Amino acid sequence: GHSLNGTRTMDEVTGAQLIAESLSAQRVDYMFGIVGVPVIEVAMAAQAAGIRYVGMRNEQAACYAASVIGYLTGRPGACLVVSGPGLIHALGGMANANMNCWPVVVIGGSSDRNQETAGAFQEFPQVEACRLYSKFSARPSSLEAIPSVIEKAVRSSMYGRPGACYVDIAGDMVNATVDRSKVRVVSCCPPPPVALADHGAITEAVSVLKAAKRPIVIVGKGAAHGRAENALREFVEMAGLPFLPTPMGKGVLPDDHANCVAAARSRALLQADVVLLLGARLNWILHFGLPPRFDPDVKFIQVDLCPEEMGNNVRPCVALLGDINAVVTQLLECVRKEGWNYPTETEWWSTLKDKITANAKISKALAVQSALPMNYYTVFHHVSQLLPRDCIIVSEGANTMDIGRTMLNNYLPRHRLDAGTFGTMGVGLGFAIAAAVVERTENKGRRVVCVEGDSAFGFSGMEVETMCRYNLPVVIIVVNNNGIYSGVDPGTWREMAKMGDLTSIAPPVSLLPEARYDEIMTAFGGRGFLVRTVEELHSSLQLSLSDWERPSLLNVLIDPSSDRKQQEFPWLTRSNL
Numbered sequence: 101g102h103s104l105n106g107t108r109t110m111d112e113v114t115g116a117q118l119i120a121e122s123l124s125a126q127r128v129d130y131m132f133g134i135v136g137v138p139v140i141e142v143a144m145a146a147q148a149a150g151i152r153y154v155g156m157r158n159e160q161a162a163c164y165a166a167s168v169i170g171y172l173t174g175r176p177g178a179c180l181v182v183s184g185p186g187l188i189h190a191l192g193g194m195a196n197a198n199m200n201c202w203p204v205v206v207i208g209g210s211s212d213r214n215q216e217t218a219g220a221f222q223e224f225p226q227v228e229a230c231r232l233y234s235k236f237s238a239r240p241s242s243l244e245a246i247p248s249v250i251e252k253a254v255r256s257s258m259y260g261r262p263g264a265c266y267v268d269i270a271g272d273m274v275n276a277t278v279d280r281s282k283v284r285v286v287s288c289c290p291p292p293p294v295a296l297a298d299h300g301a302i303t304e305a306v307s308v309l310k311a312a313k314r315p316i317v318i319v320g321k322g323a324a325h326g327r328a329e330n331a332l333r334e335f336v337e338m339a340g341l342p343f344l345p346t347p348m349g350k351g352v353l354p355d356d357h358a359n360c361v362a363a364a365r366s367r368a369l370l371q372a373d374v375v376l377l378l379g380a381r382l383n384w385i386l387h388f389g390l391p392p393r394f395d396p397d398v399k400f401i402q403v404d405l406c407p408e409e410m411g412n413n414v415r416p417c418v419a420l421l422g423d424i425n426a427v428v429t430q431l432l433e434c435v436r437k438e439g440w441n442y443p444t445e446t447e448w449w450s451t452l453k454d455k456i457t458a459n460a461k462i463s464k465a466l467a468v469q470s471a472l473p474m475n476y477y478t479v480f481h482h483v484s485q486l487l488p489r490d491c492i493i494v495s496e497g498a499n500t501m502d503i504g505r506t507m508l509n510n511y512l513p514r515h516r517l518d519a520g521t522f523g524t525m526g527v528g529l530g531f532a533i534a535a536a537v538v539e540r541t542e543n544k545g546r547r548v549v550c551v552e553g554d555s556a557f558g559f560s561g562m563e564v565e566t567m568c569r570y571n572l573p574v575v576i577i578v579v580n581n582n583g584i585y586s587g588v589d590p591g592t593w594r595e596m597a598k599m600g601d602l603t604s605i606a607p608p609v610s611l612l613p614e615a616r617y618d619e620i621m622t623a624f625g626g627r628g629f630l631v632r633t634v635e636e637l638h639s640s641l642q643l644s645l646s647d648w649e650r651p652s653l654l655n656v657l658i659d660p661s662s663d664r665k666q667q668e669f670p671w672l673t674r675s676n677l
C-alpha cells in the first residue's frame with residue numbers, strides 16, 4: 101500500500117525515512133553530502149534518525165570525507181548525492197575509497213521511475229555508472245526492500261576487502277509511503293567475521309623468518325584498518341624484527357619505535373632477504389616487490405585478508421590468508437612457543453642503523469638552513485616540533501607529501517591520512533573535516549592538522565567554508581611554493597607577463613605566486629596567517645593549536661625552487677621503477 105505524501109498516517113513511513121532508519125540501524129552514524137531534489141528529505145530524515153549530517157561544497161569532497169569515516173571508526177560513513185552530476189562528482193570519491201580499501205556507502209537520488217529513458221531531469225544510468233567504482237551497486241525494487249539493500253551495502257562495504265557500495269533511490273520513492281508493518285526489520289550486521297591463517301602455514305612462515313639473514317616487516321594500511329597494533333607491537337618486540345610502514349601504515353607502530361627503519365627505507369627494501377608483508381599490496385608504492393628496488397631472490401611472507409591479492413607481481417613463499425590482527429597473533433604465539441627472536445647484534449642491524457644516521461644528518465642539515473624563503477625541510481622540522489603526539493595528520497601534495505611523510509612522525513594508528521593508493525589530490529580537506537567531526541563526537545582532545553601543497557589545497561579549497569560553518573578546529577598548513585612540484589617567484593612572474601600571453605609561456609606547473617590562501621580562511625571567519633619566517637611559523641602554529649573554536653590556515657611561503665634532497669631512487673613521484 102503506497103500512498104502519496106499528505107495522506108500519510110501514523111504507521112506509515114516514507115522512503116526517505118526508511119533509508120535513514122536503515123542506515124542508522126546499521127550503525128552508520130555520519131553522512132556527508134549535498135542536497136537538492138530528490139534527496140533533501142533523506143538528509144532531514146537522517147538527522148531525525150540521529151545521524152550527523154555534514155553539508156559539503158562538492159560531492160567529491162563529501163565522498164572523500166565519508167570514506168575516511170569507515171577507516172577511522174570501523175563502520176562506514178554515508179555520502180548523500182543528488183542525481184546525475186551530483187552522483188558523477190562522487191565517483192572520484194568512490195574510486196579513491198575502493199583503491200584504498202575503505203568502506204563507504206553512497207546513496208544517490210535518481211530521477212522518477214516513470215520518466216526513465218524520457219530525458220528526465222538529471223537522468224543518468226547511475227547503478228551502471230557506479231559498478232566500476234564499487235563492490236556493490238543496486239537500487240531497491242520497492243520501499244519494502246530498502247532495509248535489506250542498505251544492510252547488504254553496509255555489510256559488503258566492510259566484509260572481505262573493504263570498499264565502496266552504492267544504493268540508488270528513485271526520486272518517486274523518496275516521498276512514497278508504506279505501512280510500517282509491511283517492512284521487515286533488518287538488524288545491524290556484526291563486524292566482519294575473523295578468519296585465521298592455516299596452522300601449518302604459520303609454522304612454515306616462522307621457520308622462514310628464523311632462517312632469514314636480513315628480515316624486515318612491512319606494515320601496511322591493512323594492518324591499520326585491521327586494528328592489529330597491539331598484537332603487532334608485541335610480535336615485533338618479541339621477535340626483534342626491523343619494520344617499516346607504508347605511508348598510511350605509519351603510526352600502527354610509533355615512528356620513533358626502536359625497531360623502525362623507515363629512515364633507511366630504500367636500503368631495507370633493496371637488501372632484505374625475507375619480507376613479512378602485513379596488509380600491504382605489492383603495487384607501485386612498494387615498487388611491485390621487484391628489482392631494481394628489491395633483491396630478485398627476496399622471499400615474501402604475504403599476510404592479507406583477500407585471497408586474490410596473494411601472488412600479485414611476486415609469488416609469496418608463504419601465503420597467510422586471514423584477518424591481519426588474528427594472523428599476527430598466531431605468529432606471535434608461534435614465535436613465543438619456539439622462544440625465538442632475531443638477534444640484535446647483526447650486520448643487518450648495523451647496516452640499517454648506519455643508513456638511518458646518515459639520512460638523518462642530511463635532513464637535519466637542510467632543516468637548519470636559515471636562508472629565506474624557507475625550504476621544505478625547515479618548515480617540516482619546525483612544524484614537527486610543535487605538533488602534539490596524538491594529532492591526526494592529513495597530507496597531500498607531491499614534494500609536500502613526500503618530504504612531510506619522512507619528517508612528520510606518527511605515533512598512533514590511523515592518524516595519518518594522505519593521497520593514498522590512488523595518489524588523489526584534493527582529498528585532504530574532506531579527510532580533515534571527517535576526522536574533525538569524529539573527534540568532536542569521541543572527544544579525545546586530538547587536533548586535526550592538514551598539511552597541503554598549494555596545488556593540492558586548491559582542489560577542494562572551498563571546503564574551508566564547511567570547516568568554518570561547523571566550527572571544526574582544523575589547522576591547515578599550505579606549503580606554498582607557487583606551483584605543482586615547483587613554481588616561479590613573483591618578480592619573474594611579472595617579467596613573464598610582460599613578455600607575452602601567459603597561457604603560451606607560463607610553465608604549466610606554475611600557480612599564482614604568493615597567492616593569499618590565508619584570506620580564503622579569513623573570508624569565512626577562520627584564522628588566517630601569512631608566514632614567511634621560522635618565527636612566524638612558530639607563533640602562528642602555536643596560536644592555531646590553542647584555538648579549539650575555529651579553523652586556521654597558515655599560508656607558508658617557501659622557496660619556489662626548493663626541492664627534495666638527492667634520492668637514491670625517485671619514488672612515489674615515478675611509477676615506472
Ligand SMILES: Cc1ncc(C[n+]2csc(CCOP(=O)(O)OP(=O)(O)O)c2C)c(N)n1
Nearest residue numbers: 497498499500525553554555556583584585
Ligand atoms: C586528482 C589529481 N589530479 C592531478 C594529479 C597530478 N598531481 C600530482 S601531485 C600534484 C600537485 C603537487 O603540487 P602541490 O600540491 O603544490 O605540492 P608540491 O609538490 O608543490 O609541494 C598534482 C596536480 C593528481 N595526483 N591527482
Ligand SMILES: *[C@@H]1O[C@H](CO)[C@@H](O)[C@H](O)[C@H]1NC(C)=O
Nearest residue numbers: 105138139141271272274275
Ligand atoms: C517530497 O515532498 C516535499 C514536500 O511536499 C517536496 O518539497 C519534495 O520536492 C518532494 N520530494 C520528491 C523527491 O519528490
Ligand SMILES: [Mg+2]
Nearest residue numbers: 553554581583
Ligand atoms: Mg606546490
